[in-house]
Amino acid sequence: MSSDQGAITLLMAAILSIDDWLTRTAIGGFVNKSMTEIRKVVACVHALVACASARRALHLSATGLAFVVSLWVVALDNRAFWRVLWDTRDSSSWRGSAAVSMLAVVLWALLATALRGLFWRWMAKPVACLVLLTSAVLAHFIDTFGVVIDRGMIRNALETDLREIADLLSLRWWLDVGLRGLVPAAFVALAVQIKRSSSWRRETRDVLALVLGTTTLTLATTAAFFADYAATARNQREVRHLLTPTNALNALWGIWKERRPSRTTLATVGSDATRKSSASLDRKPLMVVLVVGETARAANFSLGGYGRPTNVALNRPDLVYFSNVVSCGTDTATSLPCMFSDIGTERFSITEASARENILDVLVRAGVDAAWIENTSGCKEVCKRVPTKSLFDEPQRWCGAATCFDDVLVPALQQAADASAADKLVVLHMQGSHGPAYFKRYPPTARRFTPTCDTNSIQGCDLESLRNTYDNSIAFTSDVLARSIEWLERASSRKDIVLLYLSDHGESLGEGGLYLHGLPRRLAPRTQVQVPMLMWVSPGAARRLGVTPLVLQASSDAQYSHDNLFHTLLGAFEIDTAAYRSGLDIFAIARSSGPRRRTAPP
Template sequence: MSSSVKFERDFSPRSRSIQTTVLLLLVSLWLTLVLNFTFWRAVWQAVGGWNNEHLLFLFSLPLFVFLWNYLLLNLLAWGRLTRPVLVVVILVSAVASFFMSRYGIVIDYSMVMNVLQTDQAEAYDLLGVDVLLWVLCLGILPAIIVSRVPLTKQRWTRAGAIKLSGMLAALAVIGVILAVAYQSYASLLRNHRDLRLMLVPSNVVGAIHGYAKRQLRTSVAFEQVGLDAVQATDVGHPGRHKVLVLVIGETARAANFSLNGYPRVTNPALPDQGVVSFTNVSSCGTATAISLPCMFLDVGRANYKTYQAHNRDGVLDVLQRAGVAVLWRDNNSGCKGACDRVPSEDVSHLSVPELCNADGCFDEVLLHGLAERIDRATADTVIVLHMEGSHGPAYYKRYPAAFRRFTPTCDTGQLDTCANDAIVNSYDNSLLYTDHVLARLVELLKGKEDRFDTAMLYVSDHGESLGEKGVYLHGLPYAMAPREQTQVPMVVWLSPKLSAQSKVSMGCLDQQRGVTLSHDNLFHSVLGLMKVRTSAYRSELDLFQPCAAARVAVAAEG
């Protein structure tokens, strides 16, 4: 054999190719050992590290996860789609692993929903050099290698036989592992259900499947609510209209409101306005995409389904049906279905020099032109103001420079580069600004008392984690979410005339400030305050009803 023929044989592309099974094994190994750092850290803590007496269990865990990833890749990657699928899996897994590592999040269908509904400004806040380097080194470079490595061509029958044999072998080994250490694995998964939401790429695949299943469900008829809604006639105040401004906060957690006992004064202005702050209020979800539509519906957190966001009447629809004028003003990323059928306007891109810049508008823009809107009211009116609030991770962008009172601050969206004190300072500054906006709103409403009976009700959509137990931001599944993400502030102010007309005194509300409330109360409380009568209304969920009932009882006794 000539040397040239030998050289051609040894160094031809075919001689340097690898079998598809080998490529799947290598990618599985990369996923297992490199892109699952957060998962392994959580597992190590869950099993007690070297204190765990079952060494066979400990040493079998990496093999179990490796074979699990191998099975998943075999199910996803077929024929000519093998390389494209592996490239996508590596890239998505790299991105997921970064955000899980940095912010302590987990991946489920609601996180997919959050990602898809994140606007450009929010996405930009999450990007930085660190995420780009992470994805470049752990995602893009391996993906390039996978896309370029030659694969051995095989007949489809042989390729199928090899794939099936590999999967059966993996299943057999997994079966042996479970047979030997079943109790340890069962205990781990039963006591730490969150681990399945940390294992990439199966968590991403499961989340996408869960989201798609909810989105592609068989269409159901639109659910109308409160078809019998009417507004009770107010004979005591002829010619006067009620105006309720319902303010929906963003990412404000109750724990950092000084109105609720937080030692740092984050609410310097609201106490002077005579408001009542309820201290035990829970949210419907841990992300805007769930909490915002849920709080406007009558179904409650226990019965809420994501498809209902755009497929069921909410409290604004019922109010409008009863003859109450409704307006939604948005300085956030939309109403997520809550305002689909009522007048709305986006104020986040107004050109108000002192309030708006390249990053958007501060929340005070929601008050821009509001007085004139109220002056034009010819019926009882509910106006919703949807704030940008304390949306992270770029808390420093949520308030003007004048409210940078707690220092030093974290002036970047890359929270891992900041000390925890700086992160909390920036977050608390955003609450200072929310306090200012709400106080200004109350002052505005007080200025309208000569013509209108006015009220303000503020509640946040969900809370926020600020590094407690290594968790940041929000969006954890409700069952495992810390109180910081589910306990939200709720603040109420009623004008003296509306208080008298509704028979709900601020003093009585203050006595009720510690009662257990939730987003479930919003639908019924708004209807009750606006005197809308409908079979959909439940008085036991109306937060104002105990005070109104007490006033009636006292009057009857007198």
């Protein structure tokens, strides 16, 4: 027996063992239907291995393989792309249908040509398998959650951690990627044999002929349907983010360009920052506690009018809820750097933000202590120049479990507050309501709304149980904030204290077939950009800042955004700098006679 035959035999034996195990086991209580689906994937791989072991290989040229792979990807991994184009075509004329059909042929030819250019010698099979697997993964998230694959989404994927990845790998993920990616990749790897060209000159000639033919087809089709394609490109610009796998390639290219080092030193922000003379008066130190929420949407806060009691713990007269706040982005990788920067939503870019200082740098330069306490996957480099404590990376130390619920932030806040007698900003970064595993964001004792969706395959849950689970996470966030305020009340005899809670972005919970977040901001529904913000001010801090809960309440329905945070923190710590804009300072707005002025982009 040859080494290849031996390897195939061992692989087949392993697959048979897995199949036998699946037949006899209900993993973690999965239903029999799921086991049947898994066995379908295994059965497909059985057939491929048996075909290869019997030497019934399919002989294809490199060009033939390129066309087969591209047909699979264009047809099966781009269903959302074709659905959008087909729904937006001019159905009253044959021309619209013809334009979509010819575009399919052109994309098939273009992808095949690109693949053929990569199918040289031994690279053909590895590249084909990589394209099939990658396209299947991308297609799964597009079809399942209604997301688009753009620069922001790929940036989120690159910056996530293993625990967040595990939350996304549901049984449905394995089945979908298995059928659309693993099975065809296994077929290519085990059952396809590449016919080698007789010479490299002939191979080059064939590739050039393919390029010429595809170019001719593309130009002819574009000329025939230019008006149709131009209208689609103008009116459906985001459809390009649905075309797999070019969407991921374009996004990676954009991220590479934005991450190229453009300067060796950070641009200084607020170089003239100094404390006002009033800040040096003999009075208690000021502590601002900024709680950055995760994936909390304003639509599910009862403080803002939501019909379910998700904020019972926060029903107190001295707490102010701001009902009209929008986020800078629809993902953490965008919103977190943006809310701490002075750039503003309209001009914000990751490239610019990474090349300049943020509000933490300005505060430290002016003599304010700053500390960051992390209980999720990272601060996106916002906190890299201030002392940072990660509870997320050391859960056994802080809560004796694989992961810590957000209530661990309360004792961590107490430690940070007691560690300094100077004016200080303490940032608490929560896990909040990060999905899709919302049921993991609160302990079983906080399960108030039932039934719940206790799985990361949220698209398989009914909307009521999904909403219950998400609302439980919001209610638990409220409990954590209430416990923090209770402790801060006791500490207010020693410090003047402000607590400000602000979420990074919202979330979609199945409305319109959309789940999670991350859509381009101009396309995102309101639920992904409208976020909760609330504030509690101790009596001493209220006197110090010249505001009261009633004064703040009077301007609480004005329009605010993440842009307000930078200037509100400068105002709270009484910092003089040319970077400060009083029109974006929440405290200055409350003190002014026109609280309803426009303070956020539409």
